[in-house]
Amino acid sequence: MSSYVHSSSPSKAAAISENPQYHDTPEKVCIVGSGNWGSTISITIGQNAAKYEECETRVNMWVFEESIDGRNLTDIINNDHENVKYLAGHKIPENVVAVPDLRKAAEGATLLVFVLPHQFLPRLLPQIKEVVHPSCRGVSLIKGLDFDKTALRPTLISQSIASAFWPGFQCGVLMGANVAKEVANGELCESTLASCFGDPLDEQTRRIFDNRTFKVQHVDDVAGAEACGALKNVVALGAGFVDGLDLGGNTKAALIRVGLREMIKFCKLFFDGVKDDTFTQSCGMADLITTCYGGRNRKCAEAFAREQSYEIDCNKRWADIEAKLLNGQKIQGTLSAKEAYAALESVGKLQDFPLLRTIYEIAFDGKHVSSIISGISVERSNL
Amino acid sequence: MSSYVHSSSPSKAAAISENPQYHDTPEKVCIVGSGNWGSTISITIGQNAAKYEECETRVNMWVFEESIDGRNLTDIINNDHENVKYLAGHKIPENVVAVPDLRKAAEGATLLVFVLPHQFLPRLLPQIKEVVHPSCRGVSLIKGLDFDKTALRPTLISQSIASAFWPGFQCGVLMGANVAKEVANGELCESTLASCFGDPLDEQTRRIFDNRTFKVQHVDDVAGAEACGALKNVVALGAGFVDGLDLGGNTKAALIRVGLREMIKFCKLFFDGVKDDTFTQSCGMADLITTCYGGRNRKCAEAFAREQSYEIDCNKRWADIEAKLLNGQKIQGTLSAKEAYAALESVGKLQDFPLLRTIYEIAFDGKHVSSIISGISVERSNL
Numbered sequence: 001m002s003s004y005v006h007s008s009s010p011s012k013a014a015a016i017s018e019n020p021q022y023h024d025t026p027e028k029v030c031i032v033g034s035g036n037w038g039s040t041i042s043i044t045i046g047q048n049a050a051k052y053e054e055c056e057t058r059v060n061m062w063v064f065e066e067s068i069d070g071r072n073l074t075d076i077i078n079n080d081h082e083n084v085k086y087l088a089g090h091k092i093p094e095n096v097v098a099v100p101d102l103r104k105a106a107e108g109a110t111l112l113v114f115v116l117p118h119q120f121l122p123r124l125l126p127q128i129k130e131v132v133h134p135s136c137r138g139v140s141l142i143k144g145l146d147f148d149k150t151a152l153r154p155t156l157i158s159q160s161i162a163s164a165f166w167p168g169f170q171c172g173v174l175m176g177a178n179v180a181k182e183v184a185n186g187e188l189c190e191s192t193l194a195s196c197f198g199d200p201l202d203e204q205t206r207r208i209f210d211n212r213t214f215k216v217q218h219v220d221d222v223a224g225a226e227a228c229g230a231l232k233n234v235v236a237l238g239a240g241f242v243d244g245l246d247l248g249g250n251t252k253a254a255l256i257r258v259g260l261r262e263m264i265k266f267c268k269l270f271f272d273g274v275k276d277d278t279f280t281q282s283c284g285m286a287d288l289i290t291t292c293y294g295g296r297n298r299k300c301a302e303a304f305a306r307e308q309s310y311e312i313d314c315n316k317r318w319a320d321i322e323a324k325l326l327n328g329q330k331i332q333g334t335l336s337a338k339e340a341y342a343a344l345e346s347v348g349k350l351q352d353f354p355l356l357r358t359i360y361e362i363a364f365d366g367k368h369v370s371s372i373i374s375g376i377s378v379e380r381s382n383l
Numbered sequence: 384m385s386s387y388v389h390s391s392s393p394s395k396a397a398a399i400s401e402n403p404q405y406h407d408t409p410e411k412v413c414i415v416g417s418g419n420w421g422s423t424i425s426i427t428i429g430q431n432a433a434k435y436e437e438c439e440t441r442v443n444m445w446v447f448e449e450s451i452d453g454r455n456l457t458d459i460i461n462n463d464h465e466n467v468k469y470l471a472g473h474k475i476p477e478n479v480v481a482v483p484d485l486r487k488a489a490e491g492a493t494l495l496v497f498v499l500p501h502q503f504l505p506r507l508l509p510q511i512k513e514v515v516h517p518s519c520r521g522v523s524l525i526k527g528l529d530f531d532k533t534a535l536r537p538t539l540i541s542q543s544i545a546s547a548f549w550p551g552f553q554c555g556v557l558m559g560a561n562v563a564k565e566v567a568n569g570e571l572c573e574s575t576l577a578s579c580f581g582d583p584l585d586e587q588t589r590r591i592f593d594n595r596t597f598k599v600q601h602v603d604d605v606a607g608a609e610a611c612g613a614l615k616n617v618v619a620l621g622a623g624f625v626d627g628l629d630l631g632g633n634t635k636a637a638l639i640r641v642g643l644r645e646m647i648k649f650c651k652l653f654f655d656g657v658k659d660d661t662f663t664q665s666c667g668m669a670d671l672i673t674t675c676y677g678g679r680n681r682k683c684a685e686a687f688a689r690e691q692s693y694e695i696d697c698n699k700r701w702a703d704i705e706a707k708l709l710n711g712q713k714i715q716g717t718l719s720a721k722e723a724y725a726a727l728e729s730v731g732k733l734q735d736f737p738l739l740r741t742i743y744e745i746a747f748d749g750k751h752v753s754s755i756i757s758g759i760s761v762e763r764s765n766l
Contacts, residue, residue, distance in 0.1 A: 179633050250565045
C-alpha cells in the first residue's frame with residue numbers, strides 16, 4: 001500500500017479544506033463487476049492504482065463466481081491474471097484481486113466502480129452499503145435508464161445507486177465511445193467522466209481511469225452524460241433499421257443527427273443542469289457515432305429489419321435474435337427504448353420525439369421497418 | 384411560365400413590404416454548373432420549378448460544352464434529358480435546359496445556383512453580373528475556403544461571389560450530408576440552406592431545393608454552415624489516416640469529435656454570428672460523419688497512409704493518388720487544409736488546433752501518419 005501524502009500546493013490544500021466530500025484516506029477502489037467491460041477497465045485502474053500515491057495499490061474486483069473447466073474463475077484471474085471467459089488474451093495487472101464475496105470485496109472502499117447489468121443492483125447495493133468507507137463515492141459504467149412509474153419520469157442508474165446508499169452519497173458516470181476490445185488493445189480512445197465530487201476529487205477520479213491511450217475528460221453534467229449513454233443505444237436500433245433497408249450513408253447521417261437532437265431535447269425535458277457542451281464530448285456524439293456504425297444494438301436491429309418473421313411477439317423476436325447473434329450477451333437498446341417511450345408518454349410529449357417514438361413502434365408495436373424514414377423526415381420546426 | 388400570384392396571407396404580405404430584397408418578378412433560376420452534383424440538384428430544382436407558381440417553369444443550366452461521341456453534351460441533355468457524362472442513368476426534367484453560353488443562361492436570373500469548381504468563378508462572375516435581374520441573389524453549393532493574404536483571414540466562397548456582384552448582393556449556401564448518387568436515387572437525406580435573404584425569400588428559396596426525400600432546413604448562419612462544408616473535408620483526411628493505420632471505431636469517433644470541436648472553434652475565431660445550433664444541422668455533424676465514413680477525401684487519405692512512397696513532393700503524391708483513384712475528379716480537403724493552416728498561422732493560433740495542424744503536417748510537411756494520434760489526444764482543456 002502506497003502511503004498518502006498531502007500535496008503542499010496551495011490550490012489543493014484550499015480545495016481539501018473546502019470540500020466536505022474530501023477525505024485523507026488512501027483511495028481504495030472496488031470494481032463491482034468483471035464482465036468484458038469490467039475486466040477491460042480493471043487493467044487501466046490496476047495500472048493507475050499501482051502508480052498513484054493517493055491510491056492503495058490493491059484493487060478488489062468483485063467476480064460472480066463460476067467454474068471454468070473445473071477451476072474457479074476467481075482462481076484463474078488471481079493466478080493466471082487473465083479473465084479467460086470475458087477478456088481472453090489480455091493480462092490483468094497482479095494488483096487487481098478477484099474476490100467472490102461481495103462484502104469482502106467492497107470492505108472499506110472509498111471508490112466503487114459499477115460495471116455490471118443493472119438488474120443485479122437491487123440485490124447487491126444493500127450488502128455493499130454496509131461495508132464501505134463513510135466517505136465512499138461511486139462511478140457507474142452502466143448504460144441504461146429506469147422509468148419511475150410513481151414519479152412518472154426517467155431515473156438515472158447513478159441516481160438509483162446513490163439513493164441506495166445515504167443522503168449525500170455521490171455517484172458519477174464514465175461514458176464514451178469505448179468498445180471494450182479496442183480499449184483493451186490500447187487503441188486510442190476517449191471517455192467522459194461526469195461527476196460532481198468537487199475539487200480535487202473529480203480530478204483524482206479522472207486520473208484513476210485515464211491513461212496514455214484512454215483519454216478521460218471531466219464534465220459535471222452527470223444527467224446529460226448518462227442519458228446519452230442509454231439513449232444512444234435506442235438511436236442505434238434506428239441505424240440498424242436503416243442498414244437493414246440497405247439505405248445509404250446520407251440517410252444514416254440524417255438519422256444520427258436527428259437522433260442526437262432528440263437526445264438533447266430528451267435530456268433537457270427531464271433533467272436539470274444539462275449542458276450543450278456535454279453532447280460534443282465523447283459520451284455524446286462520439287459514442288453515438290461508434291454505436292450506430294458498430295455495436296450490438298445496430299447489429300441486432302439490422303437482423304430484425306432483414307428477417308422474414310411470422311413471430312408476432314416482438315419481445316420473443318428480439319430474444320431470438322440476441323440468442324442467435326450475441327453468444328449470450330444482451331442488448332440494452334430495446335429496454336431503453338421502452339423506458340424512454342414510457343417517460344415521454346407519461347408527460348404527453350411523444351409527438352415531439354418522432355424518431356424515438358418510431359423506433360419504439362417498429363421494435364414493439366408491429367410498425368413496418370420502412371417507417372423509420374418518416375421518423376427521420378417528419379416536418380419539425382425545432383429539429 | 385406559371386404566373387406569379389401574391390399570397391393573401393397577412394404575414395406574407397407584411398413580409399413582402401418590409402423586405403427590400405423581395406421582388407414580385409417570377410423566380411428565374413439559373414444553375415451555374417452541370418457536373419455530378421449540379422446535374423443531381425437540377426432534378427429537384429426542375430421538378431419544383433414546374434410545380435411552384437412563384438417560379439418560371441424553365442430552369443437554365445449552364446453547361447461547359449464538350450463533345451461526347453461526336454455530340455454536344457448540351458444537345459444530349461436537351462434531347463435525351465440525361466447528363467451521360469456526369470450523371471448517367473438519371474432523367475433530368477425536360478424543363479431544365481442546358482445552355483452552353485453563360486450570358487444567355489444567366490440572363491434575367493433572379494436566383495443563381497453555383498455548383499462548380501471554385502477556381503472557375505473569377506472568370507465567370509463578371510459575365511454573369513452583367514445579365515442577371517437587379518434583384519438577383521445566389522446560393523453556393525461549392526465546398527471550399529479561400530485564404531485572403533491581404534486581410535490575413537479566410538474568405539468564404541459565398542463572400543467572394545457576393546462581392547463580385549454589387550453592394551448588398553446576397554449569397555447563401557446549401558450544405559449537408561448529400562452524396563450525389565444517393566440523392567439522385569431518391570434515398571432520404573437532409574440538407575441545410577443557410578441564407579439571410581429575409582422573409583419570405585428564405586422560405587421560397589428553401590422550397591426550391593426541398594422535396595419529399597431531400598429535406599432542406601433553413602438556418603441564417605451562412606458562415607458556420609459554409610465553413611463546416613470546407614473543414615469537414617480536412618477532418619475527413621484525418622479519418623482516412625486513421626483508417627490507413629487500421630485503427631478501430633473508437634479512435635475514429637474520437638477524431639470526428641475533436642474535429643467537430645475544432646471546426647466550431649475555427650468558425651467562432653474567424654466569423655461573426657456563428658451559432659452553436661448550426662453544428663447539429665445537416666451541414667455540421669451529419670455531413671462530417673458521412674464524409675469521414677465515405678467520401679473521396681477519406682479514401683485518398685487512406686491510400687496516402689498505406690502507400691510506401693519515396694516521392695517527397697507531397698503535392699505530387701496527392702495528385703498521383705487522385706489520378707489513380709478518382710477517375711478525373713479531385714478532392715477539396717487538401718486545398719482546404721492549406722487554407723485553414725494559413726489562416727490559423729496568420730493569427731498565431733495553430734497551437735489551439737492540434738488536429739487541423741497535424742492533418743496539414745502529415746499531408747504536406749512529411750510528418751509520419753501515426754502522429755494523427757497525437758493530433759487527437761493532445762491534452763486540451765477546451766476540447
